[in-house]
Amino acid sequence: MPTATTFRAQGGRRGGMAAALVAGLLFPGVLHAARVSDVAGADWLDQAARFLSFRDLSVRYAVCGAVLLGVCCGVLGGFVVVRKMALMGDTLSHAVLPGVALGFLWNLSKDPVAIFVGATLAGLLGTGMVRAITHTTRLKEDAALGLVLASFFAAGACLVTMIQRLPTGSKSGVDKFLFGQAAAINSGDVWLMLAVTVLVLGLVGLFYKELLIVSFDGGFARASGLPVAWIDRGLMLLLAFSVVIALQAVGAVLVSAMLITPAAAAYLLTDRLHRLLWLAAAFGVAAGVTGAFFSFLGHNLPTGPLMVIGASTVFAGAFFLGPRHGVLARWWRRRDRAARTRRENTLKSLYRIGEEADFAAEGATLTELARLRKETLEDAQRLATDLVRHGLATQSDDLVYFTPAGRQRAAEIVRNHRLWELYLTNSANIAADHVHEDAEKIEHVLGEEVVRDLERRLNHAAVDPHGRRIPTAGEIHRAAGLSGESGRK
């Protein structure tokens, strides 16, 4: 885990990289100031080529905007997800709408700063309202969130429709704040987004340790004298900032998804907060840029839904393919475990056959194996082949022999089984005829340490409740070491 200092350095470096990227995209070369809407209808391959060449200024702005909002929303989204504030983010993002409209009314133009101030104030008023309602009424938080979300949104909708009635309002593009249009981003927007992103990264870097403690252990944070209420308010302010800068590209309706989804995807992949924040920022950027790309390809498609679908695709990827918590990985592990259990049960059966003949016979026939396991000969053959493939047994004609490794594992499993049966009858007072089922399951997962402990507790007993001998540790080692050299007795 990085200390606050190293993280500050990382945050600063990242801010610097973003600034360099933005500057590089904004200034060089020939400027083709075509608006995206002018070229709608062209062949989509040409469109893709145009997007990827970054010739157009609007494309550069859109990509800068997508990168910045992806970083900003991703990093703050990490805190939103781990602190279970996802629905607060949703409410915040809907509640900014009346502020956007009022900011627009300030001087009847799309002034980024006025809209930024208005939207931030409205968002903070909305979250304050949620807190006030839950503190002074019997209404629960979910009701308060939904209520504020929809009421503020309705007020914003009234204002937006009133603005659109005005002669200047109909072409104002204020409706682009609903579903987002990355192509409508201009240089003023980009500079504002850059400023907010640097501020967010700087503050998160500076106060990383404090945010970490407050997020995971509020009680400890309070006890160590941190101003928890102020940190919460600061985080809410930064959240409002990042929602507002993302509005233009994603739209008020879906901006909460940019907070939640990339961070939730990152949450599936790592346990460390700092790694989570990095990943969430990367996912946010990926979702943002693909959204901007596809909205450029299509005929004036809204950018927000495309970005959200990009983010959801990343989440679905993490959900299915994640190396540790992913559905596929877990399914694979389960299958693997089932196969191992089956092999170990076969080994145990071979051991039992040997034991019944006092280990006088060499190996066991397939017929004996099939009879003991109450299976057909073909099934027994399949089990034996599986053992041979894993180097636990060898087979000649219908005789199956242990390899040293196989013999050791078989003795271990039998020992685990019998020790556990003995433990249950002695220590848990369970009748001897009821302990087999339980031991069948646990024999495959008992670790070496637990086995030592069991042996100690049972005074190294030699016989299980059914009167069968429990293989000792020495015997198991000998089985592994000697059987290869001097053959079986």
Next chain:
Amino acid sequence: METLVPAFDFHRIFVAPWTTEFPTFGWIVLMGFLVGAACGLVGNYLLLRRLALMGDAVSHSVLPGLVVAFLLSNSRGTGAMFLGALAAGVLATLIIEVIHTKTRVKQDAAIGIAFSSLFAVGVLLTALYTSQVDLDAECVLYGEISFVPLEPMVEVAGLTLGPASLVRMALVLLGVVALVVMFYKELLVSAFDAGLARSLGVNPTAMHFGLMAVLSIVVVSAFEAVGAILVIAMLILPGATASLLTKKLPWVHAGAVVHAALSAVLGLHLGVWLECSLAPAMVVAGAGVFALAWVFGPEEGLIARWRRQRGGGPEPVRAP
């Protein structure tokens, strides 16, 4: 030049809607009331079960269901609409369950992910096939309650009943009322005490999915009138307002219906005055009524609390 806030003309705002323009505005007010009442009654149970945000999730996810149903059936028939909405509602509930039971992502984030993805798909499909599905972004967000009077009238046995979507909404409201009356006890018990409900032979899971199914039906019938987001206010505001004034469930139901009527009428006047979209105006009016109840409520209003605190009297014990 037109101004943002039109001049206050008493006759235009308060008299005309009930006289000369009644044939138009009458249907709109009635539709607003029907939507508010049906949503409010269902919403009361969402509030009791702390599921207010499931309303959020279901209302957003209904959109792709609607669009796909319209595209597949190539019509805007009621059957296709209800089927699509039901499927989408169930899909949203399933996705939320899968995400929060199979991973360590919590339920709130799962709700956020599920509804935003489904809604995004719906918006994209709407943008791609605007002509076929006859929906647009405006309608998705604020609904088109002003178009209700323009719809073809439904006639039964020579009697003109009203515009198609209004008749449908009225039937849904009747259905909701019938269900609430029929299953009053079961709903009450399973909302407050799932364990007791089970011991009395009520299946809480069945109740939950039944409630979600009814929610999807109500939301989809209200969709064209008020859109995907305002319907959340229609679900929560009536019950929340009523529950600030009373604790008895029958009275909360009655209060929710009164709130629906108030917000429809006041919203109409507000919308006519400001010349803005009518459905958001109704929600703003409803929020205003909520704010009044919050501040002036006789028992638990802010003023009543403040006076009690100043009087030094003990706070009444709050229900947990």
